Amino acid sequence: MKLAGVGRRYGLRKHWVLRGVDLSLPERSLVRVQGVNGSGKSTLLRLIAGIDAPSAGRISGRPPSAYVPERFPAAMPLTALGYLTHMGRVHGLRRDAAAGEAREWLERFGADAYARTPLAELSKGSSQKVVVAQALLARPRLLVLDEAWTGLDQNARTVLDRSVAERVAEGGTVVFVDHDPARLAGSPDVTYRVEGAAVREVAEHVPPGHGGVPATGPRVRIEAEGPPGVALPPELPGSPRTEQTSDGATVLTAPAPYSDALLRGLLAGHWHIRSVAVEEIPR
Template sequence: MRLDGVGRRYGRRGGVSGTGKGPGGGWVLRGVDLSLSERQLVRVQGDNGSGKSTLLRLLAGIDAPSAGRITGRPPTAYVPERFPAAMPLTVLGYLTRMGRVHGLRRDAAADEARGWLECFGADAYARTPLAELSKGSSQKVAVAQALMARPGLLVLDEAWTGLDLNARAVLDRSVAERVAEGGTVVFVDHDPARLAGAPDVTYRIEGGGLHEVDGRVPPGHGGVPAAGPQVRIEAEGPPGVALPSGLPGSPRTEQTPDGTTVLTAPAPYSDALLRGLLAGHWHIRSVAVEEASR
């Protein structure tokens, strides 16, 4: 997916509602060039009002650019900063309908919806009208509708806000799995520690432009940053069998004297990394999650 010279402005005379405010005389974003690839996790940062949500809405196809063009958008799912929960549907009814929109048969959509509600600890609310949900529960529904689509592009705008600890952990793992399965995830979050060490690249919006501020070694090349919780896996492969390439989380690897391979990666990638090793018939000796040294 590519953005070439993309800009977005609001109001006929510039600015929000024609006030003329904003960078460049009303342009919230201007001249944005961005290329997104498969298996990529992208973080977007910026001050309040800088245009982070505007960029995410453009990526998701919710808004159209005022200038430039966007090409190659894959099937996309979006979690907005504020979920419009005041709809005349129950939780299960809404998620089932969203599953149908994403191409699932009704029974499969309902099963998928129940499965995600259970993952997020919200299955008790399946028959509850959306309008009666708390902020935290409605946020779980918002996230579930995006994840059940298994999209090529997942766009998350403050998606963790309002979630309890268990639900946040589920979303962390789900993001890692989406990337490991070939998807692209772009997210904004107010917590600087969110998915620390996991993003492949971080951009900052400033003055209406998009600037890369932090790079990561491409997947499969190792070099995990020492930030955030890390998973440490000790594994042993079949004789003469090399470590599988392109493992999720771009793990750093080292060999111990007894021939054990030690892999270190951001903790959210633990499940996906273990599955990759097991698929390659590697024996897992131990798994530990620890804070990275600084």
């Protein structure tokens, strides 16, 4: 997906929120967007997701996408299950498949008890689980998240972290904004900053010796052994750092959200998993 000379303003006499934006968003990538409040981050995400049209420039190559807005309009005459089933249909799923996915995601987020509850009666946290679930249930190739973690409990945040890793591991593109600088730290393939109506790439700081492992937050440490003469599968999720043990095993270290996807990649390559541990990186 590409943005070429893209600009956005809300009215011919209004100032440009964004102008001259050139971006390339490749498949299998995690993209973080930073910027101060009011800088245009949400406008950029809405353009990427196709919610808004550019006032100038061109956007091409947008794959099937899903979007989690900063604010969810929950005052709709639908239950949580009804809304998710409807959104599944919008995303192209058949009704029975949409209903099945809706129930599965409500359960994963710990919100299955509210399946029959009208959206207007849900708490902010439960509403956020529903809006995140609607974006994930169709497994979109482009996932756009605007402060999607806000209001979620710790279990739901972990589910979302892992779901983001799964989307990237399966070849998708995920673009996100979050106020917490430690969110998925060390995982993004590229970070952009929105400032002065422009978008520029910035380097994410990773201390020497950590490789692709985040500077803070949990990481997974997997000890595995491959078949004789078989190399590690290419392009493993999470870009793990690797090292060899004295007895010939391989230790892989990656951001914890990638644990499930990384294990699947190793098992698909017929590697034997000796041990799995999640640890916090010392500060």
